Amino acid sequence: MIVNIFDKRFIDVYQFDKINDYSGKTELDIAVENIFNNEEVKKNGQKCSPNCSALCTVFLQQTINIPKLLNLENNELGKWMFSKFTESAKKFKLEEKCNINEFYFYRCWGNRLFKNADEGISHRHRLSYFDVPHLVAIYYHYVPEDGANLVFIKDQDEMKITGRHHSTYPEKDKIYFKPKTGMLVIHDPTILHAVTPHTSDIPRTCFIFEPAFKN
Numbered sequence: 007m008i009v010n011i012f013d014k015r016f017i018d019v020y021q022f023d024k025i026n027d028y029s030g031k032t033e034l035d036i037a038v039e040n041i042f043n044n045e046e047v048k049k050n051g052q053k054c055s056p057n058c059s060a061l062c063t064v065f066l067q068q069t070i071n072i073p074k075l076l077n078l079e080n081n082e083l084g085k086w087m088f089s090k091f092t093e094s095a096k097k098f099k100l101e102e103k104c105n106i107n108e109f110y111f112y113r114c115w116g117n118r119l120f121k122n123a124d125e126g127i128s129h130r131h132r133l134s135y136f137d138v139p140h141l142v143a144i145y146y147h148y149v150p151e152d153g154a155n156l157v158f159i160k161d162q163d164e165m166k167i168t169g170r171h172h173s174t175y176p177e178k179d180k181i182y183f184k185p186k187t188g189m190l191v192i193h194d195p196t197i198l199h200a201v202t203p204h205t206s207d208i209p210r211t212c213f214i215f216e217p218a219f220k221n
């Protein structure tokens with residue numbers, strides 16, 4: 007589903023209908039807990055959040071291979087998700103410049119926010135003059151009702167990979183998006199975005215995938 011945000015830009019949102027019952031769910035749920043209970047992740051996964059209220063594996067991609075650990079090539083969730091990368095690539099008009107049926111992961115990581123995780127610094131996943139990654143796909147494994155929201159920010163500074171804390175941007179230049187468990191949110195890597203503070207007692211867990219399509 008296309009959701010318009012601003013300046014003719016949009017995000018593409020899908021909902022995995024089978025979150026409570028799909029082939030491979032039990033193994034995937036165990037794998038998710040193993041990732042965030044991994045000693046290396048607990049020790050080094052806090053660099054994104056100095057107050058220790060979030061764990062992120064972005065700096066651990068050599069050892070924490072998310073698609074492999076979640077067995078996405080073989081389970082129903084992974085097959086569904088990969089099909090959405092192709093579907094979404096069409097909407098982002100990527101078939102004009104690449105083969106949207108063949109992709110590799112540029113980067114992938116997991117992110118778990120605990121109570122009082124700060125709002126994240128706003129960022130892009132790619133500057134506009136680079137080619138890859140072509141998309142950013144966020145799969146929301148679990149989001150409590152009062153979990154942190156995603157914020158898209160309209161800015162004029164597309165040559166910087168990071169921006170400021172989202173609360174310093176005028177409200178008129180922001181769109182808030184409330185993710186739900188089982189949602190896959192796909193966006194253009196060049197859009198500035200951030201998350202709001204996580205105030206829920208229950209952790210919020212998502213996985214970020216950066217598909218790059220072959221030429």
Ligand SMILES: [Fe+2]
Binds near residue numbers: 129130131199
């Ligand atoms: Fe991001």
